[in-house]
Amino acid sequence: xxxxxxxxxxxxxxxxxxxxxxxxxxxxxxxxxxxxxxxxxxxxxxxxxxxxxxxxxxxxxxxxxxxxxxxxxxxxxxxxxxxxxxxxxxxxxxxxxxxxxxx
Amino acid sequence: xxxxxxxxxxxxxxxxxxxxxxxxxxxxxxxxxxxxxxxxxxxxxxxxxxxxxxxxxxxxxxxxxxxxxxxxxxxxxxxxxxxxxxxxxxxxxxxxxxxxxxx
DNA sequence: TTGATATATATCTTTACAGTTATATATCGG
DNA sequence: CCGATATATAACTGTAAAGATATATATCAA
Numbered sequence: 001x002x003x004x005x006x007x008x009x010x011x012x013x014x015x016x017x018x019x020x021x022x023x024x025x026x027x028x029x030x031x032x033x034x035x036x037x038x039x040x041x042x043x044x045x046x047x048x049x050x051x052x053x054x055x056x057x058x059x060x061x062x063x064x065x066x067x068x069x070x071x072x073x074x075x076x077x078x079x080x081x082x083x084x085x086x087x088x089x090x091x092x093x094x095x096x097x098x099x100x101x102x103x
Numbered sequence: 104x105x106x107x108x109x110x111x112x113x114x115x116x117x118x119x120x121x122x123x124x125x126x127x128x129x130x131x132x133x134x135x136x137x138x139x140x141x142x143x144x145x146x147x148x149x150x151x152x153x154x155x156x157x158x159x160x161x162x163x164x165x166x167x168x169x170x171x172x173x174x175x176x177x178x179x180x181x182x183x184x185x186x187x188x189x190x191x192x193x194x195x196x197x198x199x200x201x202x203x204x205x206x
Numbered sequence: 207t208t209g210a211t212a213t214a215t216a217t218c219t220t221t222a223c224a225g226t227t228a229t230a231t232a233t234c235g236g
Numbered sequence: 237c238c239g240a241t242a243t244a245t246a247a248c249t250g251t252a253a254a255g256a257t258a259t260a261t262a263t264c265a266a
């Protein structure tokens with residue numbers, strides 16, 4: 001079911017940076033290298049890991065490879081987060097009530 | 104601002120297991136040890152890390168320590184996730200439209 | 207106080223993984 | 237075909253961290 005490796009993959013700051021960069025649209029490896037200021041092998045390695053995790057897609061474009069975000073696995077995060085979201089909403093609500101009482 | 108160490112802390116499966124256990128209410132260290140089947144030092148160590156990350160709170164209760172979830176840092180996850188959620192919603196919508204067209 | 211229980215921490219070992227460097231593969235232009 | 241460009245991968249190194257074991261600290265009960 002839930003492939004929880006997604007968490008580990010996203011734990012790496014460089015990989016989140018890559019995903020964030022790809023939010024603005026598909027990009028080649030080298031443009032990502034320029035953007036995040038890491039060596040090309042490092043970027044390729046991280047992209048490989050993101051790809052294995054289903055978080056990005058590749059589309060060959062001549063000699064380049066265009067990477068884009070594939071957000072489906074993030075639904076796991078969302079799902080895991082849900083019961084906790086309820087918790088913190090409750091607490092926000094009771095804080096609000098508390099503030100209302102103080103008025 | 105955003106303390107992205109939260110991601111790394113949550114990347115560890117045992118720690119997510121601990122948090123999930125605590126969703127059912129505050130618990131002592133030993134009850135968590137029994138629940139997740141790991142050694143007491145391991146559990147204490149992970150709880151320490153969760154505590155440093157602000158993800159759990161401790162309340163001394165005699166010789167025990169009652170741990171409970173403190174969900175505030177998870178708002179970071181939520182925030183980071185947001186632009187991606189938009190992405191996958193868009194894709195769900197276009198899938199829907201596509202299915203509608205096929206009818 | 208003493209022994210038992212509950213938890214924390216220190217030390218050690220092993221493993222996983224990020225980054226570097228060097229090299230391989232593939233595709234372009236001429 | 238050839239050199240240049242774009243990307244992937246292999247091999248190596250250093251480091252961080254998870255789990256095991258042993259021990260320290262604190263609180264209970266008698």
